Amino acid sequence: MTKRLLAPLLAAVLLSGCWGARNIDHIVYIHAVGIDYQDGKFVLYVQLVSFSGLAKVEAGGAREQAVLSVGKATAETFDLAAHKIYQSIQQMVSWGHVKSIVFTKRALQPHVIRNTIDLLTRYNEIRHTIWVYATDEPLEQLFRATPLLLTSSYYSLLSNPEELFRQSSFIRPIRLNRFIAHLDEPAMTARLPYLGLTKTSWTEDEKNKTMLQLQGVCFLHHYKLQACARFPEAKGIRWVEQDIHRTPLAIRKEGKIAATLIIRSPHAEWTLKRDNGKYTAHLHVRIDGNIIEEANDSLSRNELVRLAKQTVKQEIRRTYQWGASRGIDTLNLSAVFHRNALHEWRRLSVNGTIPLNDRFLPSISVDLIIRSGGKEKADYRVGD
Structure with missing residues (x-):
C-alpha cells in the first residue's frame, strides 16, 4: 500500500513547476518597437504598456488614466541597443507581447531592414504576426499618442488596425x-501603411489631443524604400487590394459631390492578352455598393453608375501614373506578369520591374451593382 502511494506523491512533487513563476507586476512588457537610423547607428524605441489598469477594466472596474512609458537607446545594431534598454529598465523584460514595429523613413534602408528582420526572426519571443508600419514622425511622440477616453494603448491603431480596417x-x-x-x-x-499624427482633429478636456492616423502608404522593392504616397495618390490601391471590407466612394459632378457610395468587398481580376507577340494587361473590377448620401436629386441612376465607374477608373490610373513617373509599380503589375507570363517578365523586367510606360498602362473595366438606394431597395446593374 505504501509503495502504491509513494509513486503518485513523487510525481506530484516533480510536476509542481510554479517555483520560478513571476508576478505580472514584476515583468515589463514591451508593446511596440520603433526603429530609427541616425549617423550610422540604430536608434531603438520601445513602448511599454501597463496591464494592471487593463485587467481592471476588463473585470468591470472603472477606467484609470492610461499609463505608458517610452524607452530609447542608440547603438550600432538592434541587439546592442536592446541591451542598453535592459541596463536602465531595472526589471525583467518580456518581448512576448510586442504587437507592432514602426520604421522611420530614415530606417527603411536595406541593411537596416535586413538586420532588424534577421534579429526578429531569430528571437523566439517575438511573433512573426506583429504589424509593421512606416512613419516620418518622431517616434517618441508617436508612441505617446494614446486613444480616446482613457483607453489603453493596447487597443490603439498600433496593435489593433483590423477593427478600423473593417x-x-x-x-x-x-x-x-x-x-x-x-x-x-x-x-x-x-x-507599408504610413502612420502620422493629427493634432487638431480631437480635443479632450478642452485641450487638443494628439492621435495616430493612417495617412498613406510607403512602397519598397527588394528591401529598398522607393517613395511614400498620401491618400489622394494611393486611393487606386483599394480597388486591386485583397480583403477590402468597406470603403467610401465619393461621386463628383462638375466638381461638386453628387453622391457617396459605400463599397463592400471589391474584387479585381487581372488578365494578360497577347497580340502580335506583345502582351497587354486588362483589369476588371467588380464592386457592390449602397447609396449612403445623394446630394444631387436630379442625378439619374444610370448617370450615377456611370460617374461611379469613371471615378474608380480615374483613381486606379492616377495611382498607376503617380508610381510610373517615379519608377514604382504601385499596382504590382510586374507580379501579374511574373505569375502569368514568366518568359515575358524575364525579357522585359529590370531589377524585377517591367517598364512602367503608357504601353503597359492596363485597360480597366468596372462592373457595379448598387444593392440599396436608401429609401428604395432595388438592384441596379450596369456593365461595360
Missing part, C-alpha cells in the same frame, strides 16, 4: 511575415 478600408495593414514575403518576391512591391 469599418473604413483604404490601406491594408500588413503583418511581419507577409511583409518579409513581399520583400523577397522578385517582382513584388511591398506596400
Whole structure:
C-alpha cells in the first residue's frame, strides 16, 4: 500500500513547476518597437504598456488614466541597443507581447531592414504576426499618442488596425511575415501603411489631443524604400487590394459631390492578352455598393453608375501614373506578369520591374451593382 502511494506523491512533487513563476507586476512588457537610423547607428524605441489598469477594466472596474512609458537607446545594431534598454529598465523584460514595429523613413534602408528582420526572426519571443508600419514622425511622440477616453494603448491603431480596417478600408495593414514575403518576391512591391499624427482633429478636456492616423502608404522593392504616397495618390490601391471590407466612394459632378457610395468587398481580376507577340494587361473590377448620401436629386441612376465607374477608373490610373513617373509599380503589375507570363517578365523586367510606360498602362473595366438606394431597395446593374 505504501509503495502504491509513494509513486503518485513523487510525481506530484516533480510536476509542481510554479517555483520560478513571476508576478505580472514584476515583468515589463514591451508593446511596440520603433526603429530609427541616425549617423550610422540604430536608434531603438520601445513602448511599454501597463496591464494592471487593463485587467481592471476588463473585470468591470472603472477606467484609470492610461499609463505608458517610452524607452530609447542608440547603438550600432538592434541587439546592442536592446541591451542598453535592459541596463536602465531595472526589471525583467518580456518581448512576448510586442504587437507592432514602426520604421522611420530614415530606417527603411536595406541593411537596416535586413538586420532588424534577421534579429526578429531569430528571437523566439517575438511573433512573426506583429504589424509593421512606416512613419516620418518622431517616434517618441508617436508612441505617446494614446486613444480616446482613457483607453489603453493596447487597443490603439498600433496593435489593433483590423477593427478600423473593417469599418473604413483604404490601406491594408500588413503583418511581419507577409511583409518579409513581399520583400523577397522578385517582382513584388511591398506596400507599408504610413502612420502620422493629427493634432487638431480631437480635443479632450478642452485641450487638443494628439492621435495616430493612417495617412498613406510607403512602397519598397527588394528591401529598398522607393517613395511614400498620401491618400489622394494611393486611393487606386483599394480597388486591386485583397480583403477590402468597406470603403467610401465619393461621386463628383462638375466638381461638386453628387453622391457617396459605400463599397463592400471589391474584387479585381487581372488578365494578360497577347497580340502580335506583345502582351497587354486588362483589369476588371467588380464592386457592390449602397447609396449612403445623394446630394444631387436630379442625378439619374444610370448617370450615377456611370460617374461611379469613371471615378474608380480615374483613381486606379492616377495611382498607376503617380508610381510610373517615379519608377514604382504601385499596382504590382510586374507580379501579374511574373505569375502569368514568366518568359515575358524575364525579357522585359529590370531589377524585377517591367517598364512602367503608357504601353503597359492596363485597360480597366468596372462592373457595379448598387444593392440599396436608401429609401428604395432595388438592384441596379450596369456593365461595360
